Amino acid sequence: MAGKRRYEDGCAFAQGLDVVGERWALLVVRELMFGPKRFSDLKSDLTGIATNVLTQRLTDLEAAGVISRRDLPPPTRGRVYALTDWGRELAPVIEVMGRWSARNPRLQFGWPLSVSAAMMSLGSMFDPSRAEGVEAALQFDFGGELFAVTVADRRLRVDPGRHPAPQVTVTGDQNELLPVLYAGMPVAEAEANGLAVEGDREVLRRFATLFPMPDPAPLPVTAT
Amino acid sequence: MAGKRRYEDGCAFAQGLDVVGERWALLVVRELMFGPKRFSDLKSDLTGIATNVLTQRLTDLEAAGVISRRDLPPPTRGRVYALTDWGRELAPVIEVMGRWSARNPRLQFGWPLSVSAAMMSLGSMFDPSRAEGVEAALQFDFGGELFAVTVADRRLRVDPGRHPAPQVTVTGDQNELLPVLYAGMPVAEAEANGLAVEGDREVLRRFATLFPMPDPAPLPVTAT
């Protein structure tokens, strides 16, 4: 419940911060972006979140209309949390802010990304102007979570589930793939690191050129 | 300073939240979007912020490279805070999130908007598809803060300062103009409320059709 600390500001943006501006809230949304999850999945994907905080966020986000909870039918007992249509419309917010954050001069590359974070980052970093004439159909399998990724008509699609006709299939840990996309690591090196690539490696290599990293912003002139 | 509570998440988006995800941070950025401001201006435009919190945010945002502080040359004693180039790139983040928030089913219209909030909302709500063939040149004067607003080539520009050749000039309180843009209030009614309109009222009337309000998202099925 909570005493609901709010900005009393007529600005819709500020009222949006009242809904999803609290700590962890947008990360919960990010984790649900590709489909419903259970409490324990959220807890393990959001490393560091406390159970009571997660409970609180789920309660608040449901009350606001951003997510909904559903009880699973037997035999799979349990409940899952899913974005509402309105909640799913936060995807551009996450993508645009992710793109801004890519210029963070203090960006850290050491920490791992969750599967959802890695897949959302594709939409953030995709550059349509580089996709002229590119057609690609990829399937990713990150520990059993499948994604169908398609580039066509200068657009990128990232859908949960199996791809009907992939040209290349990538299986392994998402954190082994990301250096190929964002740091120019050769595909062969990622394979040596444990990533399994089946099919047309050239499609993956070409795909990896569509996600340019922007230059980092300047650090402040720390007069400390 | 401070023990800097951080998500230790490799996701650039999450690291962006580490920079501008704290309470009030993005509202400070919003207030600086059209030019530098002094501490006391920020304090009065952000109704409800405590001075120590504002100090803390300005310190943190400067350390992160989002804003910079400059001491004014004599005779105007004092210092001002300005966005860095990287900080200015947060404009799309605020606009996209503002657009999402416009569908908030609990959106409150009672509270006033600051001048910067009102001007940022134009960029959020502008619909290019409605601006086909529209050319408009407006000047707004909100208590001495001037803005040059231009629609041309299906694009909207909102710049601080005087417009070189306005077709219509609006003077008064920004909160008297907004119902004309977002709630279909007739220009004449806003004038009766105290807004001063000089020049071609038809330009303003046409301008007001470019900012459609989306349907609110459904409220959750409160099964309390």
Place this chain on the structure above:
DNA sequence: CCGAATCCTGTCCGATACTG
């Protein structure tokens, strides 16, 4: 075992008073 409620502790926020 999953989802959540309940401690307790530490940090951050909010409001006001005060100072260079």
Place this chain on the structure above:
DNA sequence: CAGTATCGGACAGGATTCGG
């Protein structure tokens, strides 16, 4: 004008416990 000092209270973080 531009902050600092102070303090109560709200919220986050972590561990433990409870109910289905």
